[in-house]
Amino acid sequence: MKYGRLILGVLLVCILAGTAFASEDVIRIGVYLPLTGQMAFGGQLELDGVKMAHEAVPEVLGKKVELIVIDNKSDKVEAANAMQRLIEKEKVHAVIGTYGSSLAMAGGEISEKAGIPVMGTSCTNPLVTQGKKYYFRACFIDPFQGAAAAQYVFDNGARKAAMLLDVASDYCVGLGKFFEDQFKKLGGEIIATLNYQSGDQDFTAQLTEIISKNPDVLFIPSYFAEGAIIIKQAKELGAKFMIMGGDAMDNPEMVKIGGEAIEGFAFTTFPYDPSMPEMSELQAQFTEAWKAKYPDKDSNANSALGYDSYMLVIDAMKRAGSVDPEAVTKALAETKDFPGVTGSTTMNATHDAEKPVGIKKIEGGKQVFVGTVMPNL
Template identity: 40%
Template sequence: MKRRHFAIPAFAAAIAAIGFTGCKGGGGDKIKVGEFASLTGKEATFGTSSHEGTLLAIEELNAAGGVLGKKLELLTEDDQSKAGEPANAVNKLISKDGVVAILGEVASSRSLEAAPICQQSQIPMISPASTNPSVTQAGDYVFRACFTDPFQGAALANFSTGTLKATKVAMLTDVKSDYSKGLAKCFKEKFLANGGTLTTELDYNGGDKDFKAQLTTIKNGNPQAVFVPGYYTDVALIAIQAKDLGLTVPLFGGDGWESSVLLDIGKEAMNGHYFSTHCAADQGTPKMTAFVEAYKKRFGGKVPDAMAVLGYDSAMLLADSIKRAGTTEGPKLRDAIAATKDFEGVSGKFSLNADRDAVKALVFIKIDGGKFTYTATVNP
């Protein structure tokens, strides 16, 4: 497997080092932090964005003197958006590279593959954006810097019956994705509780190219909207084919839509549709404005998406926890992460609950004129 490694250069003179226990990646002159991400493959924008946010955070931390008097070294493995590769990547980062913590992944299925390895190795893992509840259920060394699908699913159900005034909805779910199935389940429970009716419930396999049969059946059910809890590569094709079939009702989904490639592929077929996500570059908060400026300067004018923000927040959360722990020793670092309260992230202020999940707001985005436009914030 082709892998990419990123070692972050030193920027400023280090302050006096504080001793570390153990022989992991905090024991030398640098603190080794592992990251696994989908830098290539069908969800490559997820990994690229989260990696760039993580990289920016590490660079900023090192420029400010590092953590506990040591510079951070980021070691990144590409899991290629493929099942089986996260386990390979995380095993290497832990057993060969000796990292003190793992950052990743965005996709829930890939986080679920890696989490038991981190748990068994007593190496803390922070997922920037995996929303399936099962991720942190792997054990007390597994955390996330994002909300979970029960919250997102309920918000989407309320959005459907409230904002969209859509009480008759069709649902199209990716049966190969833990994320899609989990979000669909959470949405359905709240939507039905709100008095909604599912006109059609159909499935597809992530990576499919032809959705016309499902969309024709959906159209015949006369829904007022269509819920598609999938990833951007599939959603864009679904939107194009829905438009071709004359299915003109709004499509809506979750944070799996979050990618500029959604617009690159779907183009005008995406207009008038909605999705929930973690934050928006045009929210206008001071922290977001500063982050957008720094990100654009570092990455050639590119506007960051939510995955970039969460990559940054997860790295900053780890650094903050190492400072509070005073060490990179696994159990003590785990305890410090678990104790996180009122962390001021770019994506908003959040605390970690007893299940090691971030309790935080989400936002809704409307796609209009080929752009993502911030619409509303929903607090937990």
């Protein structure tokens, strides 16, 4: 009986040791994105991009990479819970995500305390990385994007602007403020700022007041579903002014929701689109690979950012020669001129990617990439 217990104990130790050794042969990268809820479509596009990158580079440092995906459900509390689960239960070495600045801020509090490096996808609010050691992002930030939107409309003749903002969204409020600051700096005037709440479907009261002010442009830093409804209702009410949006409007579904009313709408985005007249070799390869894998779904800047985010993490691990969190964090901070689908990426001192702002416009019912803008800051 004594020997039986001893043998059983030895076997248990071997099994546990074998599990530990096996786990060391796998590098675990967590992904937390909104796959349900208000932001689901953008989150799914980013996940598709991450998965494409993983298929292209499934190993690093001689080990298999395992993706562990958790839906943060477009909710701040769920985002924090998702990050906690990835770190404490799944024992990930790094994390990718998320679409939605408010979600990234919630998750970032958890990753910062745990000391786990995170690569943000399209979370553009400056607060996502502000004061953070471990949170990075593959995208530009809202002060730059908001300034680019203001520069674009001002260069196209707008001198009086109105804004319609979702007061429950950190992204919308922040981007609106940065647009306002740059537009005023250029010599423009903000003649009306009205608000709504996430989930609203009727914007006629706000739009009626805005139309009465006769602006040259309406800036709506909205998410695509609500933004498309706003544009449609504005046109139904007889609006003739230019309407400009931010990167959260970069979604193929926008045209389906807004229909013909979307024609002429312009928005800022990241410097990638399948309609780009001139592409780098990497952008062309990504576009063709996407078409082959998803023939019924268009790629966009979000899918490209998902792809780039994975590749940035893999590149950092390669340069670090390790998956040690501190070593990977140091390598991410030292990223310089990394060639990605969304352009060359260099991490600045605040862990934000430096890259130009793209402009897209709806023409003939399709999203058309019209160029890039570098605001005069």
